[in-house]
Amino acid sequence: MDEAGCVVAKMVESGFSPDCFTYNTMINGYCIAGNLGEAFKMMDEMGRKGKPIDAVTYNTLISVLCKEGKLDEAFDLMTEMEKKKLGPDRYTYTAIIGALTHAGRIEKAKKFMSKLL
Structure with missing residues (x-):
């Protein structure tokens, strides 16, 4: 770098x-x-x-926050992304659903998955 x-x-x-x-x-x-x-x-x-x-910027950061288990920060960025009308998109949802599932928050993951569908 x-x-x-x-x-x-x-x-x-x-x-x-x-x-x-x-x-x-x-x-x-x-x-x-x-x-x-x-x-x-x-x-x-x-x-x-x-x-x-753009959405790439947000999704890159949301993805790494999710991988590090920083879900609150990821949700904050997703909210910011929504306010700017940049998403969330399938990449955002995939990162967040994966992090929620990994954290054992299955019901919240299901709720996000229903938004995607």
Whole structure:
């Protein structure tokens, strides 16, 4: 991720502005590396720079929050996603249903599954 960050910094120095795809790639990389704090910082930077935060951004973060058992934070992001009319979509529901099932919250998982159907 350090090297990827350097590439993005050089890109900016050369006059190119990272786009949504670049930001989402960096966010995904930080999530894979287990650095959720940096992933959220990158999302905040997107917003400050006027880049659209899309369903991919939200689903990437929701997915990792679910994998880490941080369901309340995942629900908060899903609510934010809904307010912006970006979803939730099947990727969001899959992550949340999987996390709920893994946490033994079967009834809540069934409720979410019924929304999907």
